[in-house]
Amino acid sequence: MIQVVLCDDHAVLRRGIRDTLTESPDIHVTGEAGSYPELREVLRTAACDVLLLDLNLPGRSGLEVMASVKETHPDIKVLIVSMYPEDQYALRCLKAGAHGYANKAGDPVQLIAAVQTIVQGRKYLTPEVAQLLADSLAQPTPELPHESLSERELQTLVKIASGKRLSDIAEELMLSPKTVSVYRARVLEKLKLANNAELTVYAIRNRLV
Template sequence: MIRVAIVDDHAIVRTGLRQFFSEQVDLRVVGEAASAREALDLLRAQDIDVMVLDLSMPGQGGVDALAAIKARAPQLPVLILSGFPEAQYATTLLRQGASGYLNKECDPEEIVKAIRTLALGRRYITPAVAELLADTLNPGAEKLPHELLSERELQVFLHLARGATVGQLAEALSLSVKTVSTYRSRVLEKMKLASNSELTYYAVKNGLIQ
Protein backbone atom coordinates (compact mmCIF):
# COMPACT_ATOMS: atom_id res chain seq x y z
CA MET A 1 0.00 0.00 0.00
CA ILE A 2 1.40 3.39 -1.06
CA ARG A 3 0.64 6.11 1.50
CA VAL A 4 -0.08 9.40 -0.28
CA ALA A 5 -0.38 12.96 1.01
CA ILE A 6 -2.14 15.64 -1.07
CA VAL A 7 -1.08 19.28 -0.71
CA ASP A 8 -3.27 21.76 -2.61
CA ASP A 9 -5.03 24.92 -1.48
CA HIS A 10 -8.17 24.08 -3.47
CA ALA A 11 -10.51 21.73 -1.58
CA ILE A 12 -12.19 20.62 -4.80
CA VAL A 13 -8.84 19.47 -6.22
CA ARG A 14 -8.00 17.54 -3.05
CA THR A 15 -11.45 15.94 -3.07
CA GLY A 16 -11.14 14.90 -6.69
CA LEU A 17 -7.69 13.40 -6.21
CA ARG A 18 -8.71 11.63 -3.00
CA GLN A 19 -11.73 10.09 -4.73
CA PHE A 20 -9.67 8.91 -7.70
CA PHE A 21 -6.89 7.52 -5.51
CA SER A 22 -9.44 5.64 -3.38
CA GLU A 23 -10.38 3.66 -6.49
CA GLN A 24 -6.83 2.32 -6.74
CA VAL A 25 -6.23 -0.82 -4.71
CA ASP A 26 -2.60 0.09 -3.93
CA LEU A 27 -3.04 3.76 -2.94
CA ARG A 28 -4.22 5.20 0.37
CA VAL A 29 -4.51 8.91 1.15
CA VAL A 30 -3.16 9.37 4.67
CA GLY A 31 -3.31 13.16 4.85
CA GLU A 32 -4.24 16.42 3.16
CA ALA A 33 -2.92 19.95 3.50
CA ALA A 34 -3.86 23.34 2.06
CA SER A 35 -0.50 25.07 2.57
CA ALA A 36 3.21 24.40 2.89
CA ARG A 37 2.99 24.87 6.66
CA GLU A 38 0.25 22.26 6.92
CA ALA A 39 2.35 19.96 4.73
CA LEU A 40 5.19 20.18 7.22
CA ASP A 41 2.74 19.33 10.01
CA LEU A 42 1.67 16.27 8.01
CA LEU A 43 5.26 15.06 7.89
CA ARG A 44 5.34 15.05 11.68
CA ALA A 45 1.98 13.32 12.05
CA GLN A 46 2.00 10.68 9.30
CA ASP A 47 4.23 8.15 7.59
CA ILE A 48 4.10 9.16 3.92
CA ASP A 49 5.47 7.34 0.88
CA VAL A 50 4.72 10.00 -1.78
CA MET A 51 3.61 13.63 -1.50
CA VAL A 52 1.61 15.26 -4.30
CA LEU A 53 2.34 19.00 -4.10
CA ASP A 54 0.57 21.87 -5.85
CA LEU A 55 3.00 24.48 -7.12
CA SER A 56 0.99 27.65 -6.55
CA MET A 57 -0.32 28.20 -3.02
CA PRO A 58 -0.89 31.34 -0.94
CA GLY A 59 1.99 32.50 1.21
CA GLN A 60 4.91 30.28 0.31
CA GLY A 61 5.81 29.63 -3.33
CA GLY A 62 6.40 26.20 -4.80
CA VAL A 63 10.19 26.29 -4.82
CA ASP A 64 10.32 27.47 -1.19
CA ALA A 65 7.70 24.92 -0.14
CA LEU A 66 9.60 22.10 -1.82
CA ALA A 67 12.85 23.20 -0.16
CA ALA A 68 11.21 23.21 3.28
CA ILE A 69 9.65 19.78 2.75
CA LYS A 70 12.91 18.26 1.47
CA ALA A 71 14.81 19.78 4.39
CA ARG A 72 12.41 18.04 6.79
CA ALA A 73 12.17 14.77 4.83
CA PRO A 74 15.08 14.48 2.33
CA GLN A 75 14.13 10.97 1.18
CA LEU A 76 10.42 11.71 0.59
CA PRO A 77 9.48 11.58 -3.12
CA VAL A 78 7.54 14.72 -4.09
CA LEU A 79 5.39 14.85 -7.21
CA ILE A 80 4.71 18.40 -8.36
CA LEU A 81 1.21 18.83 -9.78
CA SER A 82 1.02 22.26 -11.37
CA GLY A 83 -1.31 24.42 -13.41
CA PHE A 84 1.73 25.84 -15.17
CA PRO A 85 3.19 24.22 -18.31
CA GLU A 86 6.36 22.15 -17.86
CA ALA A 87 8.46 24.74 -19.67
CA GLN A 88 8.05 27.22 -16.84
CA TYR A 89 9.09 25.26 -13.76
CA ALA A 90 9.83 21.59 -14.37
CA THR A 91 13.62 21.68 -14.71
CA THR A 92 14.04 24.11 -11.80
CA LEU A 93 11.96 21.99 -9.43
CA LEU A 94 13.58 18.72 -10.47
CA ARG A 95 16.97 20.28 -9.72
CA GLN A 96 15.58 21.40 -6.34
CA GLY A 97 14.67 17.86 -5.35
CA ALA A 98 11.26 17.08 -6.86
CA SER A 99 10.93 13.51 -8.11
CA GLY A 100 8.39 14.28 -10.82
CA TYR A 101 6.43 17.09 -12.47
CA LEU A 102 2.99 16.90 -14.10
CA ASN A 103 0.62 19.52 -15.44
CA LYS A 104 -2.86 19.47 -13.90
CA GLU A 105 -4.33 18.97 -17.36
CA CYS A 106 -2.79 15.51 -17.59
CA ASP A 107 -4.83 12.31 -17.48
CA PRO A 108 -5.52 11.23 -13.86
CA GLU A 109 -4.14 7.80 -14.76
CA GLU A 110 -0.76 9.44 -15.38
CA ILE A 111 -0.77 10.86 -11.85
CA VAL A 112 -1.29 7.36 -10.47
CA LYS A 113 1.44 6.00 -12.74
CA ALA A 114 3.80 8.71 -11.51
CA ILE A 115 3.01 7.97 -7.85
CA ARG A 116 3.73 4.28 -8.36
CA THR A 117 7.00 5.12 -10.11
CA LEU A 118 8.09 7.45 -7.29
CA ALA A 119 7.17 4.86 -4.67
CA LEU A 120 9.69 2.52 -6.31
CA GLY A 121 12.42 5.09 -5.73
CA ARG A 122 12.56 6.34 -9.32
CA ARG A 123 11.85 9.72 -10.89
CA TYR A 124 8.92 10.27 -13.21
CA ILE A 125 10.01 12.24 -16.26
CA THR A 126 7.58 12.88 -19.11
CA PRO A 127 8.96 13.10 -22.68
CA ALA A 128 8.34 16.87 -22.67
CA VAL A 129 10.31 17.34 -19.44
CA ALA A 130 13.08 15.03 -20.68
CA GLU A 131 13.46 17.29 -23.71
CA LEU A 132 13.63 20.36 -21.50
CA LEU A 133 16.30 18.73 -19.33
CA ALA A 134 18.31 17.89 -22.44
CA ASP A 135 18.07 21.51 -23.60
CA THR A 136 19.48 22.75 -20.29
CA LEU A 137 22.61 20.66 -20.90
CA ASN A 138 23.30 22.64 -24.07
CA PRO A 139 25.69 25.41 -23.00
CA GLY A 140 24.98 27.38 -26.17
CA ALA A 141 21.24 27.58 -25.60
CA GLU A 142 19.99 31.12 -25.02
CA LYS A 143 17.32 31.69 -22.39
CA LEU A 144 14.07 33.37 -23.33
CA PRO A 145 13.21 36.50 -21.32
CA HIS A 146 10.58 34.75 -19.19
CA GLU A 147 13.11 32.07 -18.23
CA LEU A 148 15.14 34.75 -16.44
CA LEU A 149 12.28 35.56 -14.05
CA SER A 150 12.14 34.29 -10.48
CA GLU A 151 9.29 31.99 -9.48
CA ARG A 152 7.21 34.82 -7.99
CA GLU A 153 7.96 37.13 -10.92
CA LEU A 154 6.80 34.43 -13.31
CA GLN A 155 3.55 34.04 -11.36
CA VAL A 156 2.96 37.80 -11.53
CA PHE A 157 3.78 37.87 -15.24
CA LEU A 158 1.34 35.08 -16.09
CA HIS A 159 -1.50 36.58 -14.05
CA LEU A 160 -0.99 40.00 -15.64
CA ALA A 161 -0.78 38.43 -19.09
CA ARG A 162 -4.15 36.80 -18.49
CA GLY A 163 -5.66 40.21 -17.70
CA ALA A 164 -5.58 40.35 -13.90
CA THR A 165 -5.33 43.80 -12.31
CA VAL A 166 -2.72 44.61 -9.70
CA GLY A 167 -5.45 44.60 -7.05
CA GLN A 168 -6.81 41.21 -8.10
CA LEU A 169 -3.31 39.81 -8.20
CA ALA A 170 -2.48 41.13 -4.74
CA GLU A 171 -5.55 39.36 -3.34
CA ALA A 172 -4.84 36.11 -5.22
CA LEU A 173 -1.22 35.93 -4.05
CA SER A 174 -1.84 37.32 -0.53
CA LEU A 175 0.52 40.24 -1.20
CA SER A 176 0.16 44.00 -0.84
CA VAL A 177 -0.70 46.12 -3.88
CA LYS A 178 2.63 47.92 -3.46
CA THR A 179 4.56 44.62 -3.52
CA VAL A 180 2.73 43.43 -6.64
CA SER A 181 3.40 46.77 -8.32
CA THR A 182 7.09 46.35 -7.56
CA TYR A 183 7.05 42.85 -9.05
CA ARG A 184 5.24 44.17 -12.13
CA SER A 185 7.87 46.86 -12.67
CA ARG A 186 10.64 44.28 -12.24
CA VAL A 187 9.01 41.91 -14.73
CA LEU A 188 8.60 44.63 -17.35
CA GLU A 189 12.21 45.71 -16.87
CA LYS A 190 13.65 42.19 -17.10
CA MET A 191 11.58 41.34 -20.17
CA LYS A 192 12.19 44.74 -21.78
CA LEU A 193 8.47 45.31 -22.25
CA ALA A 194 6.40 48.43 -21.59
CA SER A 195 2.84 47.40 -20.76
CA ASN A 196 0.48 44.62 -19.71
CA SER A 197 -0.73 44.29 -23.29
CA GLU A 198 2.84 43.56 -24.38
CA LEU A 199 3.07 40.92 -21.64
CA THR A 200 -0.09 39.32 -23.01
CA TYR A 201 1.22 39.38 -26.58
CA TYR A 202 4.51 37.81 -25.47
CA ALA A 203 2.76 35.10 -23.46
CA VAL A 204 0.46 34.15 -26.34
CA LYS A 205 3.28 34.23 -28.89
CA ASN A 206 5.39 31.89 -26.77
CA GLY A 207 2.54 29.48 -25.94
CA LEU A 208 2.50 30.32 -22.22
CA ILE A 209 -1.22 31.13 -22.25
CA GLN A 210 -4.02 30.48 -24.71
Protein backbone atom coordinates (compact mmCIF):
# COMPACT_ATOMS: atom_id res chain seq x y z
CA MET A 1 0.00 0.00 0.00
CA ILE A 2 1.35 3.43 -1.01
CA GLN A 3 0.81 5.92 1.81
CA VAL A 4 0.25 9.50 0.68
CA VAL A 5 -0.05 12.84 2.49
CA LEU A 6 -1.65 15.87 0.79
CA CYS A 7 -0.56 19.45 1.45
CA ASP A 8 -2.64 22.14 -0.26
CA ASP A 9 -4.30 25.19 1.28
CA HIS A 10 -7.47 24.71 -0.80
CA ALA A 11 -9.69 22.15 0.92
CA VAL A 12 -11.85 21.61 -2.16
CA LEU A 13 -8.83 20.78 -4.31
CA ARG A 14 -7.49 18.47 -1.61
CA ARG A 15 -10.80 16.63 -1.58
CA GLY A 16 -10.72 16.25 -5.36
CA ILE A 17 -7.15 14.92 -5.29
CA ARG A 18 -7.99 12.55 -2.43
CA ASP A 19 -11.03 11.20 -4.27
CA THR A 20 -8.94 10.64 -7.40
CA LEU A 21 -6.13 8.85 -5.58
CA THR A 22 -8.42 6.60 -3.58
CA GLU A 23 -9.82 5.21 -6.83
CA SER A 24 -6.57 3.24 -6.97
CA PRO A 25 -6.65 0.23 -4.59
CA ASP A 26 -2.91 0.48 -3.86
CA ILE A 27 -3.00 4.13 -2.65
CA HIS A 28 -4.09 5.26 0.81
CA VAL A 29 -4.25 8.93 1.87
CA THR A 30 -2.99 8.95 5.46
CA GLY A 31 -3.13 12.68 6.16
CA GLU A 32 -3.94 16.16 4.89
CA ALA A 33 -2.59 19.64 5.64
CA GLY A 34 -3.30 23.17 4.48
CA SER A 35 -0.05 24.79 5.60
CA TYR A 36 3.50 23.96 6.65
CA PRO A 37 2.73 24.01 10.41
CA GLU A 38 -0.17 21.61 9.81
CA LEU A 39 2.05 19.41 7.63
CA ARG A 40 4.67 19.16 10.37
CA GLU A 41 2.02 17.95 12.79
CA VAL A 42 0.60 15.45 10.30
CA LEU A 43 4.04 13.98 9.55
CA ARG A 44 4.64 13.39 13.26
CA THR A 45 2.09 10.58 13.24
CA ALA A 46 1.05 9.76 9.66
CA ALA A 47 2.99 7.26 7.59
CA CYS A 48 4.05 8.81 4.30
CA ASP A 49 5.76 7.41 1.22
CA VAL A 50 4.79 10.25 -1.13
CA LEU A 51 3.94 13.86 -0.31
CA LEU A 52 1.75 15.74 -2.80
CA LEU A 53 2.76 19.34 -2.24
CA ASP A 54 1.18 22.52 -3.58
CA LEU A 55 3.74 25.05 -4.81
CA ASN A 56 1.87 28.10 -3.55
CA LEU A 57 1.31 27.67 0.20
CA PRO A 58 0.51 30.45 2.69
CA GLY A 59 3.52 31.78 4.55
CA ARG A 60 6.17 29.56 2.93
CA SER A 61 6.61 28.51 -0.67
CA GLY A 62 6.32 24.89 -1.69
CA LEU A 63 10.03 24.65 -2.45
CA GLU A 64 10.89 25.98 1.01
CA VAL A 65 8.56 23.42 2.55
CA MET A 66 10.08 20.66 0.42
CA ALA A 67 13.58 21.57 1.60
CA SER A 68 12.44 21.40 5.23
CA VAL A 69 10.69 18.06 4.71
CA LYS A 70 13.79 16.60 3.08
CA GLU A 71 15.82 17.55 6.14
CA THR A 72 13.41 15.97 8.63
CA HIS A 73 12.01 13.11 6.52
CA PRO A 74 14.62 12.27 3.85
CA ASP A 75 12.82 9.09 2.75
CA ILE A 76 9.64 10.91 1.71
CA LYS A 77 9.32 11.45 -2.03
CA VAL A 78 7.77 14.75 -3.12
CA LEU A 79 5.41 15.35 -6.04
CA ILE A 80 4.80 19.05 -6.70
CA VAL A 81 1.22 19.75 -7.75
CA SER A 82 0.64 23.27 -9.04
CA MET A 83 -1.57 25.53 -11.12
CA TYR A 84 1.52 27.06 -12.76
CA PRO A 85 2.35 25.90 -16.31
CA GLU A 86 5.18 23.41 -16.68
CA ASP A 87 7.38 25.83 -18.61
CA GLN A 88 7.45 28.22 -15.65
CA TYR A 89 8.25 25.96 -12.72
CA ALA A 90 8.72 22.28 -13.57
CA LEU A 91 12.46 22.27 -14.20
CA ARG A 92 13.05 24.56 -11.22
CA CYS A 93 11.19 22.11 -8.98
CA LEU A 94 13.04 19.07 -10.32
CA LYS A 95 16.39 20.79 -9.86
CA ALA A 96 15.39 21.58 -6.28
CA GLY A 97 14.84 17.89 -5.57
CA ALA A 98 11.21 17.14 -6.41
CA HIS A 99 10.51 13.66 -7.78
CA GLY A 100 7.87 14.96 -10.16
CA TYR A 101 5.68 17.88 -11.23
CA ALA A 102 2.00 17.72 -12.13
CA ASN A 103 -0.24 20.54 -13.30
CA LYS A 104 -3.58 20.82 -11.49
CA ALA A 105 -5.20 21.56 -14.84
CA GLY A 106 -4.06 18.22 -16.24
CA ASP A 107 -5.83 14.86 -16.28
CA PRO A 108 -6.48 13.89 -12.62
CA VAL A 109 -5.73 10.25 -13.46
CA GLN A 110 -2.13 11.32 -14.08
CA LEU A 111 -1.76 11.81 -10.33
CA ILE A 112 -2.22 8.08 -9.78
CA ALA A 113 0.46 7.28 -12.36
CA ALA A 114 2.72 9.91 -10.82
CA VAL A 115 2.43 8.46 -7.31
CA GLN A 116 2.98 4.91 -8.55
CA THR A 117 6.05 6.02 -10.52
CA ILE A 118 7.60 8.10 -7.76
CA VAL A 119 7.24 5.47 -5.04
CA GLN A 120 9.50 3.23 -7.14
CA GLY A 121 12.25 5.82 -6.86
CA ARG A 122 11.81 7.10 -10.41
CA LYS A 123 11.12 10.64 -11.58
CA TYR A 124 7.66 11.38 -12.93
CA LEU A 125 7.71 13.50 -16.09
CA THR A 126 4.68 14.53 -18.10
CA PRO A 127 5.27 14.68 -21.88
CA GLU A 128 5.49 18.49 -21.56
CA VAL A 129 8.15 18.34 -18.84
CA ALA A 130 10.08 15.63 -20.69
CA GLN A 131 10.17 17.88 -23.76
CA LEU A 132 11.38 20.84 -21.68
CA LEU A 133 14.11 18.68 -20.19
CA ALA A 134 15.16 17.36 -23.60
CA ASP A 135 15.28 20.89 -25.02
CA SER A 136 17.37 22.15 -22.11
CA LEU A 137 19.87 19.31 -22.60
CA ALA A 138 20.00 19.61 -26.38
CA GLN A 139 20.32 23.39 -26.45
CA PRO A 140 21.70 24.62 -23.15
CA THR A 141 21.03 28.33 -22.79
CA PRO A 142 22.59 30.89 -20.46
CA GLU A 143 20.69 31.33 -17.21
CA LEU A 144 18.01 33.98 -17.53
CA PRO A 145 18.03 36.77 -14.94
CA HIS A 146 14.78 35.63 -13.29
CA GLU A 147 16.20 32.13 -12.74
CA SER A 148 18.36 33.59 -9.97
CA LEU A 149 15.29 34.76 -8.03
CA SER A 150 14.15 32.96 -4.91
CA GLU A 151 10.78 31.22 -5.00
CA ARG A 152 9.03 34.08 -3.16
CA GLU A 153 10.69 36.67 -5.40
CA LEU A 154 9.53 34.83 -8.51
CA GLN A 155 6.00 34.54 -7.15
CA THR A 156 6.01 38.27 -6.39
CA LEU A 157 7.21 39.04 -9.92
CA VAL A 158 4.49 36.91 -11.52
CA LYS A 159 1.71 38.33 -9.35
CA ILE A 160 2.74 41.97 -9.91
CA ALA A 161 2.98 41.35 -13.65
CA SER A 162 -0.51 39.85 -13.49
CA GLY A 163 -1.81 43.19 -12.23
CA LYS A 164 -2.19 42.42 -8.55
CA ARG A 165 -1.58 45.07 -5.89
CA LEU A 166 1.01 44.53 -3.16
CA SER A 167 -1.75 44.37 -0.54
CA ASP A 168 -3.50 41.61 -2.50
CA ILE A 169 -0.24 39.70 -2.94
CA ALA A 170 0.47 40.00 0.78
CA GLU A 171 -2.95 38.58 1.59
CA GLU A 172 -2.59 35.68 -0.86
CA LEU A 173 0.86 34.70 0.41
CA MET A 174 -0.03 35.42 4.04
CA LEU A 175 2.86 37.88 4.34
CA SER A 176 2.98 41.47 5.50
CA PRO A 177 2.80 44.21 2.82
CA LYS A 178 6.22 45.35 4.01
CA THR A 179 7.70 41.91 3.30
CA VAL A 180 6.18 41.86 -0.18
CA SER A 181 7.63 45.33 -0.80
CA VAL A 182 11.05 43.97 0.12
CA TYR A 183 10.63 41.09 -2.35
CA ARG A 184 9.57 43.58 -5.04
CA ALA A 185 12.65 45.72 -4.39
CA ARG A 186 14.90 42.66 -4.64
CA VAL A 187 13.29 41.63 -7.93
CA LEU A 188 13.77 45.09 -9.43
CA GLU A 189 17.39 45.14 -8.28
CA LYS A 190 18.27 41.65 -9.52
CA LEU A 191 16.59 42.17 -12.89
CA LYS A 192 17.91 45.73 -13.20
CA LEU A 193 14.41 47.14 -13.71
CA ALA A 194 13.06 50.50 -12.61
CA ASN A 195 9.35 50.02 -11.97
CA ASN A 196 6.31 47.75 -12.24
CA ALA A 197 5.77 48.60 -15.90
CA GLU A 198 9.24 47.35 -16.84
CA LEU A 199 8.71 44.34 -14.60
CA THR A 200 5.48 43.48 -16.43
CA VAL A 201 7.14 43.81 -19.84
CA TYR A 202 9.95 41.52 -18.67
CA ALA A 203 7.48 38.91 -17.42
CA ILE A 204 5.55 38.95 -20.70
CA ARG A 205 8.69 38.69 -22.84
CA ASN A 206 9.87 35.71 -20.79
CA ARG A 207 6.44 34.02 -20.83
CA LEU A 208 6.06 34.19 -17.07
CA VAL A 209 2.48 35.46 -17.39
